[in-house]
Amino acid sequence: MSGTLVLVRHGQSEWNKRNLFTGWKDPDLTELGVSEAKAAGQRLKAAGHRFDIGFTSLLVRAQRTMTLMLAEIGQSDLPVTENIALNERAYGDLAGLDKDEAKKNWGEEQVHQWRRSYDVPPPNGESLKDTGARVWPYYYHTIQPHVLRGETVIVSAHGNTLRAMVMALEGMTPEEILGYEIATGVPIVYRINPDSTIGDKTVLKA
Numbered sequence: 001m002s003g004t005l006v007l008v009r010h011g012q013s014e015w016n017k018r019n020l021f022t023g024w025k026d027p028d029l030t031e032l033g034v035s036e037a038k039a040a041g042q043r044l045k046a047a048g049h050r051f052d053i054g055f056t057s058l059l060v061r062a063q064r065t066m067t068l069m070l071a072e073i074g075q076s077d078l079p080v081t082e083n084i085a086l087n088e089r090a091y092g093d094l095a096g097l098d099k100d101e102a103k104k105n106w107g108e109e110q111v112h113q114w115r116r117s118y119d120v121p122p123p124n125g126e127s128l129k130d131t132g133a134r135v136w137p138y139y140y141h142t143i144q145p146h147v148l149r150g151e152t153v154i155v156s157a158h159g160n161t162l163r164a165m166v167m168a169l170e171g172m173t174p175e176e177i178l179g180y181e182i183a184t185g186v187p188i189v190y191r192i193n194p195d196s197t198i199g200d201k202t203v204l205k206a
């Protein structure tokens with residue numbers, strides 16, 4: 001029996017709106033972020049998903065997105081595990097800086113490398129590879145066993161932790177992940193076969 005894995009990036013945060021590097025900082029959702037989370041829940045409900053377990057990070061934007069989605073689905077009592085492994089990539093010295101200011105200071109190409117490359121870490125922060133080094137074991141040891149048992153699993157996390165997960169799930173190369181973006185509040189639904197291959201993928205856009 002195949003299992004289902006749903007990945008959702010949190011709704012817009014205060015710092016997404018202000019264009020600031022966020023990482024492990026802990027801003028809340030904006031009003032738009034709250035609506036995005038509710039809309040994601042409504043789309044999951046309309047697609048008929050009922051969850052067996054949820055996973056999220058220690059950061060309020062991902063936790064609140066999970067709570068808002070589950071309320072829409074009518075599953076506010078779902079067991080949800082919170083783990084630091086799903087926290088956003090640590091942005092080091094960039095956390096709290098304006099993304100456009102950073103481009104002016106260090107140049108567009110350098111900032112793009114820090115934000116989207118596989119293995120170039122921002123100063124004192126994590127590269128995507130470093131982030132993957134904590135996300136992948138957590139996925140394979142803790143999340144995937146539920147999916148392979150045929151359960152339906154929801155993960156509410158962050159742009160770069162989800163990029164790391166998608167990279168592993170889809171077998172993307174470092175070049176392919178460079179151009180891959182994950183939108184806020186748009187569920188990505190994978191049906192996963194018992195041998196861990198992907199059956200199909202659906203993106204629940206508005």
Ligand SMILES: O=C(O)[C@@H](CO)OP(=O)(O)O
Binds near residue numbers: 016088091115160
């Ligand atoms: O600031 C951050 O933590 C992330 C996600 O918003 O930014 P980006 O991946 O776009 O560099």
